Amino acid sequence: MSQYWLMKSEPDAFSIDDLKQQGPSPWDGVRNYQARNFMKEMKIDDLVFFYHSSCKPAGIAGIAKVTRNAYPDHTSWDPNSAYYDPKSTKESPRWFMVDIELVEKFPVLIPLSSLKQDPELTDMALLKKGSRLSVMPILESHWQHILQSTRSA
Incomplete structure (x- = not known):
């Protein structure tokens, strides 16, 4: 059974247009344990809202899907990487990533x-006070509501 997710990216670092251009891409650099654990739960063909963050306006830019289950994030082993973590090793990886690919770029960002x-989204994880996770689950009811709102707009 598919699950639904939201993944945040700053568009000046990696945008939905970058994903479209590059094709299937690793979602590397996550350095939050809860977000990492969510990625470890992801399965191939799970759907993802691709969210542009730290920009104006922030919002959902489109849909991607998981194309590879979680595997060790090799950037944590590279001392020259911004995501280097000396406590993560090949023998005992601390950080993981998944691969995603574009399904659909929305014609207009959902801000x-x-x-x-x-009012249908008041309990959505993204909208809870203090929610700053870059990867989070989305309830199927929220997923369907957002899609329906997008399709009818």
């Missing part, structure tokens, strides 16, 4: 402000 105003 965070619109999501916040929707």
Whole structure:
């Protein structure tokens, strides 16, 4: 049974257009244990809202799907990488990543402000106070509601 997710990326670092251009791409550099654990739960063909963060406006830019289950994030082993972690080793990896590919880029970004105003989404993880995770699960009911709202707009 498929699960639904939201993954945040700053568009100046990696945008939905970058994903479209590159094709299947690793989602590396996650350095939060809870976000890492969510990625370890992801399975091939799970669907993902691709979310542009730290920009104006922030919001959901489209849909991607998982194309490879979680595997060790090799950037944690590279001392020249911004994501280097000396406590992560090939023998005992601390960090993981998945690969994703673009399914659909939305014609118009769904802004965070619109999501916040929707009474059907009040308990969505993204909208909870203090929610800063870059990877989070999305309830199927929220997923379907957002898609339906997008398709009818």
